[in-house]
Amino acid sequence: MSRRRRKVLPTEPVRCEVEKLSHDGRGIARQDGKILFVDGALPGETVMAKVVSTRSKFDELRTLEVLQAAPDRQKPPCEYADLCGGCSLQHMSSDAQIGFKEDTLREQFAHFGGIEPEEWIEPMLPESTLGYRRKARMGVRFVKARESVLVGFREKRNSFLTDIDRCVVLDPRIGERILPLRTLLHSMDAYARIPQVEVACGDDMAAMVFRNMDDLSSGDREKLIAFGQAHDLHIYLQPKGPDTVHRIWPESAGRQDERLSYRLDAFDLTMKFHPMDFTQVNAGINKDMVNRAVEWLDVQPGERVLDLFCGLGNFTLPLARKGGQVVGVEGDDAMVARGRENAEMNGLANVSFHGADLHGDFTGQGWAKEGFDKILIDPPRSGAEEICKYLTAFNASRIVYVSCNPATLARDAGVMARNGYRLVRAGVMDMFPHTTHVESIALFERDSH
Secondary structure, X not given: OOOOOOOOOOOOOEEEEOOEEOOOOOEEEEEOOEEEEEEOOOOOOEEEEEEEEEOOOEEEEEEEEEEEOOOOEOOOOOOOOOOEOOOOOOOEOHHHHHHHHHHHHHHHHHHXXXXXXXXXXXXXXXXXXXXXXXXXXXXXXXXXXXXXXEEEOEEOOOOOEOOOOOOOOEOHHHHXXXXXXXXXXXXXXXXXXXXXEEEEEOOOOEEEEEEOOOOOOHHHHHHHHHHHHHHOEEEEEEOOOHHHOEEEEOOOOOHHHOOEEEEEHHHOEEEEEOOOOOXXXXXXXHHHHHHHHXXXXXXXXXXXXXXXXXXXOOOHHHHHOOOOEEEEEEOOHHHHHHHHHHHHHOOOOOEEEEEOOOOOOOOOOHHHOOOOOEEEEOOOOOOOHHHHHHHHHHOXXXXXXXXXXXXXXXXXXXXXXXXOEEEEEEEEEOOOOOOOOOEEEEEEEEOOO
16 A cells, blocks of 8 residues: 655745735735635735645645734734744734634624624623633643653644743633643653643632543652642642542542632622533633623513523523523533532522433423523534524524634524524624634524514
8 A cells, every 4th residue: 555645845935925814813825826824924914934734725834024014913922922822813913803803703694694783792802811711721741852841732733732831821820830830740750641731710729630641659649739739729630531530639528629619790609610610711701791691681580591501500690690580401411510509509599400412402391391581592612503493482582692603603693583583783702812712692682573
């Protein structure tokens, strides 16, 4: 069997006249009829770039030198921005970033949904574009040639870990401790057998979850505990699957004790979560997002409200504070349990949580038979095309859709429009500054005509 030959890449830099940005934030240029995707380039710029990959219809390049800069270019706040794949837009001003995300949402509504909102709302912006990220999974790798342990994110468009000592986008409780974390891991007996560290931050405490491939020596456990004590971190181990995650510092009275928390002060709520639970990465934007969703739904006492893909109750409990009867539904049993735990802890009796397969018709479920006046939906990236067909059967007066993928939001908006709903307003939320990730929110109302 013949082996496929590896293509020989051009060694000479290529001059690129950048026309626009792709949806993944790369500059788009053309040469001899071929499309060039250029990392680190902005529209209107002329750059010299190195070819890093070639295909029959397009090439991929990385900017080496900016010959003519766009007005939107800025100096990246992170020294590793050109190489690290954790961020892709640090060379673009914050105003230009949010404009790019708004344009992406507009294009997706037009392309996939054939629809446009009656009103575009002002974008939801964070107080700071740095130090915001409270959740992350960092890779760990021992590099024998360097006799060094690397901790961080993959380089742009390859599997190598970026050699970083800090991260200005991560919460400082984590981002400023990458160098001491590297030193710790290199000192351990298991330095080559810990492939990742997951991090999670609450308002008052941060945690690190170490994926240990082998049982750790007593010395390694002592080092991890000492690290947690020195840096005021909760320390967890994960010897196998997610259900094996357990805390070793501080000593745990059991899994019910292993919690971080965040506050939603506008609703007098404390939300507890396990470090491995899904939570929004940007605490400030999350608070604003919840406030807006609750405002838009305008729940009145006595109304029944459905919260689909409810997680640990991030929207469910604030909606319950408004006096309606709220039903939270989630496909993950652990999250259902967490929602009930948070409802009880916050003294809310007008809310219930249920587990269900949210990929098909759920209208016959017991919790659905009484119908709903208002609905909130916050699906995964794949969206909720099938579910939207069933949602419209409830004839709810308002539906708020929170999305992490503008393409599937636009597609699903088209489904709802065809089933009697108007897209009243929509806009973006800058949940992930310096990345191309587009978080958005939309309000639908039942067409009374």
